[in-house]
Amino acid sequence: MSSYKNFQDDNFKYSKESSRTNDNPAFNSQVKVNDLKKNSFDDNFNKWVEFVQWARFYPDLWFDLIKPEKGGMRLDLDQRVFLRCLSRFISTYGVFPRGFGKTMIELMSIYHTGVFFPDVNLSMSAQTKENAASISEDKHKELIRKFPLLLNEITKSSFSKDSVEVIFKSGGTYSILANAQSTKGQRRHRLNVEESALLNNELFKDVLEPVVNVPRRTIGEQAVISPYELNGMINFVTTSGYRGSDEFNRILNMIKEMAELKGKIVLGASWELPCHYGRGETRNQLLAKKNDPTTSATAFAMNYESKWVGATDGALVNISKLLKLRTITKAELECPRDKRGNLELNEYVLGVDVARSSAQSNNKTAIVVLKIIRNSEGLIRQIQLVNIIEPPNGLNFKEQSILVKQLFKRYGGNEDLTKSRVKAIVIDGNVIGKGLIDRLLEDVTDPDTNEELGCFDTINTDQKPDHDKAIKIIYDLTATGINDDIIRTFIDYVETEKLKLLKVNDEIKKTSVHGDDSLVIEEQARLHTQRLIDEISNLKLKKTQKSITVEQVQRKIDKDRYSALAYALYYIFLFLEKEIEETNMYEEDDSIVYF
Template sequence: MKKMSSYKNFQDDNFKFTKESSRLVADNPAFNSQVKISDLKKDSFEDNFETWVEFLQWARWFPDLFYDLIKPEKGGMRLDLDQRVFLRCMSRFVSTYGVFPRGFGKTMLELMSIYHTCIFFADINVAMSAQTKENAASISEDKHKELMKKFPLLQNEIVKPSFSKDSAEVIFKSGSTYSILANAQSTKGQRRHRLNIEESALLNNELFKDALEPVVNVPRRTIGEMSVISPFELNGMINFVTTSGYRGSDEFNRILNMIKETANLKGKMVLGASWELPCHYGRGETRNQLLAKKNDPTTSATAFAMNYESKWVGATDGALVNISKLLKIRTIDKPELNCPKDKRGNFELNEYIFGVDVARSNSQSNNKTAIVVLKIIRNKTGTIRQIQAVNIVEPPNGLSFKEQSLMVKRLFYAYGGNSDMFKSRVKAIVVDGNVIGKGLIDRLLEDHTDPDTNEELGCFDTINTDQKPDVSPAIEVVYDLTAQGINGEIIRTFIDYVETEKLKLLKINDDIKGKSVNSNVNLEEDKARIHTQYLIDEISNLKLESTQKSITVKQVLKKIDKDRYSALAYALYYIFLFMEKEETEEVYDLDDDLVYF
């Protein structure tokens, strides 16, 4: 049997279609040039068994050349050198970690690797997992259609593809199947032979160990009479494909460990590239477009670093909180843009706290305000069990303090605010009263009429100062927070709520991760999710620093603001001071059992 090295020249230009046979013919002498079309018609499969074995070995080892083999004469997909390396690694190593920018084509290559595996390994079950099944199904259907268009001969290998909103399954003639899973506890108990994890940077290790890693515990068996487990097969393969995430996270540590295993020849491979590599080959956006996006003052520096430069961002030493813990508390499925109403049209009995930070951005000269809406969830005894950040709003740049105060008042009424504080769902608006924040507080204490709807927005009053409102009596809802002297306590309170997992944040989907609030995002729900992503970026950029009197936070990169973090921290501190209730155990009285009503 020939060595695999004899196929080193087995390239795209060595093949052609013949009109007479409609069959792909190898003209390369290294590919057994003695076999002619007429001989193939006469000989049985057994007579050419060794040739088929050799071809199978070659195709398994060179997935990129297999796709060259079946590429049509016109159209199709031209694989660049970096894409060929990535495809080969996913076929030759027990685990490959690919960190690539948007526009690289990583998801397409991932599906090409999966389909190649399903064709050349009989009865194998391969899955791809994403943040949700809906996301995985959408990705699969889109890339499947693209793959069938670029390589029409693949349709001969597929029995039936089926896609729906939250499911995808492709059955191959080899008996293999491709399906999807979610990066969630719902995957627990599922079994596949190989697994590809999409956007793995969003994972936490606890979920991976408990639900995803056991998926590939059962190896594939051959379909012959022996039905054995091949010792030469990469059973239990798990590949990771993602854009970059945060330093100190579980996935960042996984990559560091895999780099060591790569160096020690443990069967692992780590690959990565910035936007410059696909741009060099003409894929994705052009260099000028990407540089313009990078220099755009409205583009988040952290988001660009993760989505295009493949940099793992954030503080490594002395981080404000454990970034893995912060990613773990993203459990809220849907934002709340207002207080829900019951069937009678009345506001539900919820409690909301607004945190407002007024600041001047380091990258922009105009005022910039962040408003965080927190919803309090209590148990039957009145103890706070969860604090949910259900919405984050940022007024457009350049708004005056009066315009910003109008926005705060509109939100107050949208979340069930009322002049009667016993009936009001909004219990407090916590405003940073240092320097610039005083201007917003002054405006909140003025009597306003909404210029858009002509509705009376009323006049607010402070809870904790002697400052007089324009009209008395007014709604006592504004808490003037002066952080000087208590900054250490605010930071400790924030850390405590994250570490105890009382604080809950909105989930971040993959389709939101690469967007900004200035892109074509019309839904307010999407904007709330994007601002939550910005919040996590801000927190990951903060380091703890000790002073002689207390502790403070320092930004690793000055161009990344901390307005959303500050607004959240102020609101949490107010909750800690005035709304927490110690949980008391109910005393069980034996006489209660003897009471007869």
């Protein structure tokens, strides 16, 4: 900063001397104005070099320099450290909470690089291009509002739904990419990965890491690669994720490399740091949110406390594989119909884990809807978790039974089981679940529509329903003695990637195939999918000499959604997988000719 002030002072003196000289007619006749300008630059060339070096190394002080006298943006100490790290290290991993201002600092670093490195190509990548474009446009407007002089460094800026182009007067460019296979083959000089906790290492190695393979060349006559430039820079900015994930392991490796002085650095902070500087929500607001019984403990730990959650050792499944299963873009709130208005020929299995409590903090009833996808030979290729429903706490068993029967109808359930799209309703029949099964075996009328919802019967018990024409659709699952098989079946469906989950959060476009009124319900299904992942990440295997069980790392995190899913998958494995195998076996037997 002092060198720049010295440059200003010297330049001011030169201007005064030149103005006095201009009064001399003899001088004007001998020196051209262009020569004066040239001499001005040449005479101060070393100071310009020193200024550029200073500005590249102190991006926060450069932003202070161009900040307007009134307004602008005041950078706090923690933000200055983060901004300097983004400019000085070959790779920075920042794990910060909501409200920290990390994306704003990230874009400030990108624009600063675009100004001071001619012809540099920069990109930010996010889960989708739409998400990256939305973030970029919002922060660009804020940045220009805070630092209006930046407009003098920008030739063009254009933003659309899924693209961004900012061209700097230096020749540098800024654009966006998606964390997807569509990015393969793209080339940039530097890359910033937004919400990197959602990455998997396979995608990173195959798609994102090669993006920065080609270094920037200087714009002089020689066009050389500067040995002092941080070519191939990749920065990661995110809230925290799950222990055992690829990104968790990347951070551990980067911490080791940081200790070995390999040009990498890892930074992190909880909500208390931005709160100390008065950014984001107040301490009272955040503590109230943390203590709210409706707030997910896992979600708060990741979004605000920057804690990597889940089991460290002995996890139930590989969390990276579980996250990879999120491929479904649309929730199914009912069985879809074809163009003629007929129900599509789908197969559904409903899984129910039963609870009854009026306290929000206690376990809750969870209902999962699994859609079975078969190949041309009838073998199951995918089991899609298309919806998760969590009834309000406090519902009695009769009210819960009405909800289950409504779902049965909604997903194409039929009294004629040969035509029914719902193949089974699997219910945890241990203790509390018996109460729900008893109610399902009774005739009931929908109190809202006055529609007769019918009477159900169990497939595998001797319980008597209200009448003989009841639909045999309830599978009363008692986990005692078969818990090992249930757990192994769940692990197998995850490991083989047959199970597919809904995409969550920013990975999907905010559109609905069912209409605007159902968008909230679809968002709830995706929210429950995220909480399902939270539950599974909180489970670890506990092995004894005779059996295996699952154990919660944190007791306050429920496992109801996991249980409902595991029960339904076990039923599919036990009956629907083998049903096709047996059918194929009989078909082969029929082809045998006996003499």
